[in-house]
Structures are given as C-alpha cells and as structure tokens.
Amino acid sequence: MFVVLRDLLRYNGEFLAGILMTGVVVAMALLSFVSPYPPLDQFVAPMDVPPSAAHWFGTTSRGQDLFWLLTYSIRNTLAFGLLVAILSRILSLSIGLLAGYRGGWVDRVLMSINDTFIVIPLFPILVLFYFVMRDNMSWVMLAVLTALLGWSYDARLIRSVALSLRHREFTQTAVFSGMRTHEILSREHLPFVLPIVFSTSLNNMNWSIGLEVTLAVLGFTDINRPSVGGMIYWANQHSAVVAGVWWWIAFPVGLVVMLFIGLYLLAISMNEYIDPRSRLERGGGRKE
Amino acid sequence: MSAAMRNPAAKPETADGPVVAVRDLRAWYRLRLFGVDREVKAVDGITFEVRKDEIYGLAGESSSGKSTLVKTIAGAMRPPLEIVGGEIQFSFMDGTMGLNRAPADLVERVRWRHLSYVMQGSMSVLNPVRRIGTSFFDFAFRHMGLDKAGFEAAVVAHLARVNLPASVLKAYPHELSGGMRQRVTIALATICRPQFIIADEPTTALDVVVQKDVLAMFRSIQREMASSVLFVTHDMGVHAHLTDRLGIMYAGRLVEEARTPDVFARPRHPYTRHLIHSLPRIGDDRPRSGLEGTPPSLANPPSGCRFHPRCAFATERCRVEVPPMEQVAPDHRVACFEKDRVEATP
Amino acid sequence: MTGALLELDSVSKTFTRGGLFSRTQVEAVIDVSFRLEAAKPEIFSIIGESGSGKSTLARIILALQTPTRGVARFKGRDLATLRDGADRHAFMAAVQPVFQNPFEAFNPLKRLDRYLYATCQRFAGAKTETAMQEGADKALRQVGLSLAEVKGRYPHELSGGQLQRVAIARALASGPSLLIADEPVSMVDASLRASIVNLFRKLRDELGLSIIYITHDLATAYSISDRIIIMQKGQVVESGDARTILADPKHPYSRTLKESVLEPLAPGERPLFAR
Ligand SMILES: Nc1ncnc2c1ncn2[C@@H]1O[C@H](COP(=O)(O)OP(=O)(O)O)[C@@H](O)[C@H]1O
Ligand SMILES: Nc1ncnc2c1ncn2[C@@H]1O[C@H](COP(=O)(O)OP(=O)(O)O)[C@@H](O)[C@H]1O
Ligand SMILES: [Mg+2]
Ligand SMILES: [Mg+2]
Numbered sequence: 001m002f003v004v005l006r007d008l009l010r011y012n013g014e015f016l017a018g019i020l021m022t023g024v025v026v027a028m029a030l031l032s033f034v035s036p037y038p039p040l041d042q043f044v045a046p047m048d049v050p051p052s053a054a055h056w057f058g059t060t061s062r063g064q065d066l067f068w069l070l071t072y073s074i075r076n077t078l079a080f081g082l083l084v085a086i087l088s089r090i091l092s093l094s095i096g097l098l099a100g101y102r103g104g105w106v107d108r109v110l111m112s113i114n115d116t117f118i119v120i121p122l123f124p125i126l127v128l129f130y131f132v133m134r135d136n137m138s139w140v141m142l143a144v145l146t147a148l149l150g151w152s153y154d155a156r157l158i159r160s161v162a163l164s165l166r167h168r169e170f171t172q173t174a175v176f177s178g179m180r181t182h183e184i185l186s187r188e189h190l191p192f193v194l195p196i197v198f199s200t201s202l203n204n205m206n207w208s209i210g211l212e213v214t215l216a217v218l219g220f221t222d223i224n225r226p227s228v229g230g231m232i233y234w235a236n237q238h239s240a241v242v243a244g245v246w247w248w249i250a251f252p253v254g255l256v257v258m259l260f261i262g263l264y265l266l267a268i269s270m271n272e273y274i275d276p277r278s279r280l281e282r283g284g285g286r287k288e
Numbered sequence: 289m290s291a292a293m294r295n296p297a298a299k300p301e302t303a304d305g306p307v308v309a310v311r312d313l314r315a316w317y318r319l320r321l322f323g324v325d326r327e328v329k330a331v332d333g334i335t336f337e338v339r340k341d342e343i344y345g346l347a348g349e350s351s352s353g354k355s356t357l358v359k360t361i362a363g364a365m366r367p368p369l370e371i372v373g374g375e376i377q378f379s380f381m382d383g384t385m386g387l388n389r390a391p392a393d394l395v396e397r398v399r400w401r402h403l404s405y406v407m408q409g410s411m412s413v414l415n416p417v418r419r420i421g422t423s424f425f426d427f428a429f430r431h432m433g434l435d436k437a438g439f440e441a442a443v444v445a446h447l448a449r450v451n452l453p454a455s456v457l458k459a460y461p462h463e464l465s466g467g468m469r470q471r472v473t474i475a476l477a478t479i480c481r482p483q484f485i486i487a488d489e490p491t492t493a494l495d496v497v498v499q500k501d502v503l504a505m506f507r508s509i510q511r512e513m514a515s516s517v518l519f520v521t522h523d524m525g526v527h528a529h530l531t532d533r534l535g536i537m538y539a540g541r542l543v544e545e546a547r548t549p550d551v552f553a554r555p556r557h558p559y560t561r562h563l564i565h566s567l568p569r570i571g572d573d574r575p576r577s578g579l580e581g582t583p584p585s586l587a588n589p590p591s592g593c594r595f596h597p598r599c600a601f602a603t604e605r606c607r608v609e610v611p612p613m614e615q616v617a618p619d620h621r622v623a624c625f626e627k628d629r630v631e632a633t634p
Numbered sequence: 635m636t637g638a639l640l641e642l643d644s645v646s647k648t649f650t651r652g653g654l655f656s657r658t659q660v661e662a663v664i665d666v667s668f669r670l671e672a673a674k675p676e677i678f679s680i681i682g683e684s685g686s687g688k689s690t691l692a693r694i695i696l697a698l699q700t701p702t703r704g705v706a707r708f709k710g711r712d713l714a715t716l717r718d719g720a721d722r723h724a725f726m727a728a729v730q731p732v733f734q735n736p737f738e739a740f741n742p743l744k745r746l747d748r749y750l751y752a753t754c755q756r757f758a759g760a761k762t763e764t765a766m767q768e769g770a771d772k773a774l775r776q777v778g779l780s781l782a783e784v785k786g787r788y789p790h791e792l793s794g795g796q797l798q799r800v801a802i803a804r805a806l807a808s809g810p811s812l813l814i815a816d817e818p819v820s821m822v823d824a825s826l827r828a829s830i831v832n833l834f835r836k837l838r839d840e841l842g843l844s845i846i847y848i849t850h851d852l853a854t855a856y857s858i859s860d861r862i863i864i865m866q867k868g869q870v871v872e873s874g875d876a877r878t879i880l881a882d883p884k885h886p887y888s889r890t891l892k893e894s895v896l897e898p899l900a901p902g903e904r905p906l907f908a909r
Contacts, residue, residue: 173749174752177752187744191741500894528896528898567897569897
C-alpha cells in the first residue's frame, strides 16, 4: 500500500496534483476549528471589504470574514460528500457483491431495483422532497437521500467484478471450506473490489458535492448552515456581482472547482493504477 | 544510427549463422518492497543459440525461468524484469541487446515479420473489445503486402490450418473457448511467416487431439519457410515428437542441451535423467517417483550447482562450485561435475 | 441401494444458452450411469477432451448443479433434494473437490492456512485454535507437508506442486469419503504430476478414499485408475477396467485419443513431426 502510494507520487503527475489540490481544500476545512469567528455570527467584520491583509478573502455584505466563513462552508460541504460516499458505498457494495455472487433470481431482482434507481430523475425528486419537508430538511437527511439515489451505477460495476470472482476456483474452495455467504463476500471478494471502491467514491463525492452546491445555490437546502453553495446563494441574494463584491462569489467558486479537479485527478490516477492495461503501458512496455 | 539499424532487413544474412545467439544472459526481477530489495534470478547466465531451420525446444519444471528467458529474447520485458548482463544477437538486426533498448519503430518493423512471439496465456495479446478479424488486420495487414480481399482470403486459409472456421473473425475473444483463443494467437503469430517464432507453452491449454494438429502446423510452417522456432513447454512428450534440439533448464540455468533424441537416449545430467524417468507411459506399470525436496528459491538459490540439494549424485564440490557447461559429444553440452558417473549408472 | 457410495442413474444435463429469441440447447452430459461401491475404495477416471462434459459431471456430483434428467445419489440420498443448511453441510464434509489450477485454488490476497482452519472448524468439529492447528497439520502430513511449511504463507510464496498438495490437504481435512479431482495435474510438469498421482494412490490405499479423477492425460489415468469411462460430447463411449481399455481401446474415439497422446519415443520409433 505504501509502496503504491510512493510510486504514484513519484511517477504520476496527476496523482501528485490531485493530492496537492485536495490537500489545500482539506486544510481549509481543518482551519475552521481554529476560526476566530463563530460560523453563524454576522456583522462581526466591516462590510464589503475587498481582499486585504486583515481579511484575506475580503468580507461579505453581511459583515462576515469570507476566509473563515469559507473554512466552515467547505468543511460542511466535504462532510456532506463523505457521508454520501460512505452510505452509498455500503449500499453498492452489499448489493453489488451479493447480486454478483448469488446470481440467478437474486441477481435479477437486485439488478432490476438497481436499474430503476438508475433511471429515476434525481434532481426533481430532491427538490420535491425539499418542498415536502421544508424546514425539517436537515443536511443529514439530504445526504441519506442523495446516497439512496447515488449507489446504483457503482453497484453495477461491483456486481460485474463479483460475477467474475464467483467463477474463480478459490470461491469454490471457500465454499467447500464451509464458509458462509457473508464470509465469502466480506473476506474473499471485498478485497478485490476495494480499489474500485476507492476510485468510484472519489467520483461519487464529486457528484454529490456538485448536487448539493446546485441545490444550495438555488436555495433548496438549509440556507442557515454554511456551505459553499449557500454562500453563493447569499451572494446572489445581495447581488454581489452587480455590487462589485466579486470576491464573495469568486473564492467559493474557486475553492469548489479546485476540489472538483483535485478529486477528479485522484480518481483517474487511481483508475490508471487499477486498470492493468494502462499500467502496463505506463510501465514502459510497448503494446504488442 | 546506422543504415542497418534503420532497415533491419538490410543486414546481410549469414548463410548458416544462428538466428539468435544468446551469451551469458542474466535477467532478474528486481523487486523493491518496503525498502527491502529482492532479486529473483530467473535467468542467470544462459548461453545457447537457435540455428536456422530448426525447432529448438526448451524444457524444465514450472518456475525454472523458461518464460522469463523467452520474454527477454522477444523484447517483451516489463519492469521489474531487467537485463543484468549478457548479449542477445539476432541474424536480422544489428546490436548485441536484441530488441531490448531498440528504438520503437525498429521493434515495430522486426515484430511479426522477422520475429513473432506467442505468449503464455492466450488472452493477453487479443484486445477484448476488438473482433478477431480486426486484430488480424491491425497486426498483419501492413506486413503482408496484399489487397483487402487477398488479405482476407489468406487469413481464412491460414485459420483453416489451425482448424478454425472463418466465422471466428467476427467473434470477440471472450466468445471463444480457451483452446480456440490459443489457436487464434498461434495463427496470428505465424501468418506473416516470420523467420523466427517464439512460442511459450502454446499447446498446454489444448486437448491432445487439437494439440497434435497444432504441432503438425508448427512443423509444416517451419519446413515451408525454413524458419526457426524456439518452442517452450514442460511436456517432454511434445519435445520428443517435435523439437530438433532440446535445452533443459533448472532454476534459471541451462543444465543440458543436445539433439532431442540424444537427450532422451543418453541424458547426462541427473535432473534430465529424472525428468525422463518420471514420464508415465500407457502399458508401463513401473511406479514413477516425483522429485524429492522443495523446488529451489530463485531469490535465494542454492550455492554451487543449483540442483545439488535434490541430487543423488551430489558431492562436496557441487555444493561450492558452479559446474560449467561443457561439450561432451557433438551438439551435446552438460553442466555437471559427475556427468560420467551419471552416464555409467543404469 | 445398499453399499453404493455414489450412484449415477442416466444423468443428463442440458444448458440453454442465448436470449429470448435465439435459444440454443447444449447437451453437456447425456445419459451417464455408473456406481462406486462404498466397500471398495477406488480411483475412477473420467477421460475426454475439453467440452465433453467432464466438469459438468463433476459439478453434478458435487451438488453444485442438478441434472436435467436422471438421478445422482450419494449414499442413497438424491443430491437434487439437498437444500442449503445442515444437509448440504453434511454432504460437503463427505465429498470434497480438488481443482485444476493450483494457482487459482486459493485467494491470492489471503493466507493459505485460513482455508485449512476453516475446513477443520466447520466440518471436523475443531473448536479451539489448537484443535484447528492440529487438524490442519494432520491433513498436511498426509500429503507430505507440515503446518510449519504453510503457516502464514500466501499462495504466491509456494510452488505449484506445493499448492496442489495444500489443496488436497484442505479437502482431506473434513474427513471426506469421496474426492473429486477435476484435471488436477493438467497445469503441472511431469515430475510433479508423478508425485500427485502417487499421492492419490496412497490416499486410496491408506485412507480408503474413493477418488474421481478427471483428466485428459491418458498416461496418468492408466497408471493409477481402477476403472475409467471415456466421454465424447457428453456421452460415455467406453467404460470398464482401466488397463484393459487403455491397452486396447475399441471405440474409434478412444483410439483417436490414445493415438494423439505424445509419449517419449521407443527406440527406433520415428517422431510424429520430424523435419
Ligand atoms: N513479474 C514477476 N515478478 C517477480 N517474479 C516473477 C515475475 N514473473 C515471474 N517471476 C518469478 O520468476 C521465476 C521464473 O518464472 P517463469 O519464467 O515464469 O518460469 P517458467 O516459465 O519456467 O514457469 C519464478 O520464480 C517466478 O516466481
Ligand atoms: N453454465 C453453463 N452454461 C452453458 N453451457 C455450459 C455451461 N457449463 C458448461 N457448458 C457447456 O457444456 C459443455 C461441456 O462443458 P464441460 O463440462 O466444462 O466440459 P469439460 O470439463 O469436459 O471440458 C460445453 O459445451 C460447455 O460449453
Ligand atoms: Mg512459463
Ligand atoms: Mg473441465
């Protein structure tokens, strides 16, 4: 594992860039713990100050220091992405592995459920939920919902790997060693799909964060909880661009774009590591 | 870059020189794990040549380094495999490093036309998302100098020789059985009639009946072209019927080499002897014994002669000194200090 | 039914391939019958080229597939009536497989001893850590290895021959009465082949184990089998005493098979593919 990481860092520019960019974003989020301002306080700083030595990213029209506010926002946004990724991984792993291993009717039933989720138009559903729940819509609930809607593609991918594992001889050895289904899935098959899970969860985080930002920008989330999308929402409410307070929009957007690109680079460099064909090419060998 | 380097075919072919001459070749897997270096000496000082117009067989137990040796010769090395020393010289190109470190466009031109390589395990060369016909087109069309219709006819005729119907051209690799895939890769490697064919366990996955056809095809293509074949298999029965000369490998070294009938009739190395005596035959009820002891570790091979821990003839000298490969008869080389005692023992 | 360890009665298996519209039927096994006696342990070989239905037959005997027609019984029990749970568990303790490719038989990411411990624990009633280790060691000693050589090792650290022995030891750890070995030597070289085949003979003679030995290697089948059947395209074309049949096969297919075997030459014999 460490060797893999070291080799990736040494030989793979994308991985290095991805690590650096995500690292900066995570560092921002960690800074929130030492913030001099509580996240929800307003009018604690002068209004509409452009970036300066005292306020690095400037201040908002609501009298907040943009830099420190952004640390909270990005922390919440990351937490949302992580929670969605973890929940949807649990779903896609258990469903994908089980469907692939059991095959037959179990597979057919699980995969038709899966396909239903693939075709559900998720954006309208989320908006609908917002209107039904209104003020009861917490970010955890939104995360659970997003996870419910976001496991299906990866479950299919995991299933296809499990399907090929099912026919390998060592699976039969495990069966005839008396291991039960859940043991075979968790001990024998899980290690094979973990690399895929890593890479798809990065993509999944990107997807869910994008979704949350979009919903927040449009005001379909809890607007009092600081988040990157929420900041853009408030900036728009105050016509920040028209008023010339460009930094209120530019820094949140810049940071979230940086997160997107960072996660994306990590995902593709992982992919390259996972896919043996591209690994061979990188290894200096020529294609026959 | 010399003219000959730019055009490998321009090199004058010496009348009877070997197609490939390998001198003291050493190729190791160098693994670095958690800061600990581990060297697997899979090919460790091998000297031999494959002559024009012959099938040279390479035998030995699994993990003795056969595949590593042919990978190195075919220029199909991948990290962590490295050439540590020695030379590889082809008749059709300059240089003493063979295809390794040669520029990509040169390798491109030598492959398929002068040298082709059937890898162990048949799935790896065939692109899983391309039809078999497309693979044939990609690999061979440029080298054949035919128009499209002529090319297709040639491919179909060639497939028939390995008992494959023309319909496989439309199939994807995963739709074929293992045996069919293996025959496709053999057809691919031989369709351009290269001077030198390297085949690594090409029939191990096949049935005896199909194997017979494929071996017959190897011989007839070889005969037609007067080409050379380096044929690797652990199956001594195949060697007995197909190869002209035979090299026996043990733990990364060549221990014996002779004309195939001589290897079977007069083995001089204890390992070769054991190999031949362990072959079962229908109608022969004598019990066969496997080799005692554990196979050697190539990361930490035994000192001296690598076979000594499992050898009934071993002496103190075998534990310390590495026996050199010595000529004992025309075309017969052995690396054993006790070869005379071995020969004298019934 | 008394006395039969395994009894196949006109067993057939048909696979349906293809989608809704273009269905094709593959008859993998057609009307196969044979019987192994419980009182007389033997090595029973199934010979045939690939695609002749040998593995399908093995999977039916291992109760991994049910026959389309006919009945397979183990100790009088129809295998099609085995359900998940205690029944199957008891069956798996008595009938164990050994697979073709020793390098594929164990999960490359996991330690080998796990499988031995699991088998001892689930089937041989080993409760404690020590009991599992003792069971594993006993099984390994029956194949000429010991726990010390295997403990904590990963598959890639052992040679093919050692792995195949570990696979056999794992199968023995449950105390089975029938071993199904599906092409166990097709991936190993002659010397290892000899030692594995000798091991089978020893298991039959010393442990009283019946072994179904599936192969396309006629030479080893000749050297160890008591009885054989030769299969072609799902059908048994010839069956009976191994020596008699292989010395002088009657069916044209059996003859082709025998003639295709490449054996070392007898003095004066000409190679088949000479220059
Ligand atoms: N990619 C690799 N990395 C490290 N060791 C390897 C690799 N491939 C093969 N080996 C080792 O090299 C030795 C020779 O292997 P190989 O050439 O494949 O033998 P053979 O073809 O005779 O069976 C073996 O000990 C094997 O474990
Ligand atoms: N699960 C399956 N689905 C469809 N066809 C199968 C299946 N298993 C085996 N077959 C077919 O049954 C035939 C016999 O296969 P198999 O029993 O594996 O033969 P062998 O082990 O003798 O090589 C082959 O034609 C194969 O394609
Ligand atoms: Mg090999
Ligand atoms: Mg089979």
